[in-house]
Every structure is written in structure tokens, then in C-alpha cells.
């Protein structure tokens with residue numbers, strides 16, 4: 810089972826994600842996880858981008874990545890640029906959004922683990938630097954228990970991500 814399909818082949822594949830190190834990216838010291846807070850299947854990456862750009866007038870989608878229910882990872886705002894997803898912590902973070910309200914799929918959770926592991930490796934981050942939006946805002950976002958997800962998917966105990974990494 811391979812859930813990972815990059816919509817934009819910029820990274821090539823998981824093992825070549827290292828190129829981000831060579832880019833002149835900002836200092837990144839945190840990964841923040843969100844959800845789109847809707848069950849509407851038509852509200853995907855393009856609609857989120859339209860919402861952020863047309864409705865809110867931002868320069869681009871606020872998130873760096875959006876993971877759809879099939880586990881596909883969509884690249885959003887370029888990592889070189891600060892996102893717009895968490896008040897006060899945008900400049901040094903990466904924003905990842907899971908499509909959905911509270912019914913996330915195993916494919917999404919696994920893709921999230923792979924993506925987060927890649928980013929952790931690229932930027933030298935620890936698990937403590939992966940946090941939910943609700944740590945910094947009086948919101949429920951991302952509507953699931955990130956600590957529990959870390960235990961079951963991200964930690965060595967979970968090993969869900971290992972088959973995609975070398």
C-alpha cells in the first residue's frame with residue numbers, strides 16, 4: 810500500500826526531499842497541524858486556496874501542504890515563504906492541513922506521518938516541535954488528538970512511516 814503521491818513532482822520522491830536543505834528556505838523550527846473543518850468533499854486544496862486568496866485577499870494559500878482523504882499530499886504555499894495559518898507563529902513554521910472535519914482517514918494519518926518525518930529530517934526537528942493548532946489558539950483544530958497520533962503513527966513504536974523512508 811502506497812498512499813503517497815505527490816501532486817507536484819518538485820520533490821521527486823520521499824528520499825530526494827533533501828533538496829529543501831539546499832534551498833534558501835527560512836529558519837523552520839516547528840510543524841503545525843490543522844484541519845479544513847468541513848466534510849464537504851468539494852472543498853479541496855484549490856477551494857482552500859481560492860478562499861484564502863479571493864475571499865481573504867492573501868497572496869497564496871495559507872498552508873504549505875494539504876492532505877486529502879485519499880492520502881495525496883498537495884503542495885500549497887512554497888516552503889520558502891512564511892505561511893498564514895497560526896497567529897504569531899507563522900514565520901518559523903510549516904503549516905499542514907488535513908481535509909475534513911473529524912473523520913480523517915488512515916491514508917491521511919499515514920501520509921501526515923511520512924510528510925512530517927521528511928520535514929523533521931530536512932530541518933532537524935524533534936517530535937516536540939510538531940504541534941496542533943489548538944496549542945496556540947482557543948480552537949479545536951485539528952479536531953484529533955495529535956499526541957495520540959504521534960504514538961500510533963509518528964514514533965518509532967508506530968513505524969507507519971518507515972516503509973516510505975530509507
Ligand SMILES: [Zn+2]
Nearest residue numbers: 843844942950
Ligand atoms: Zn487550524
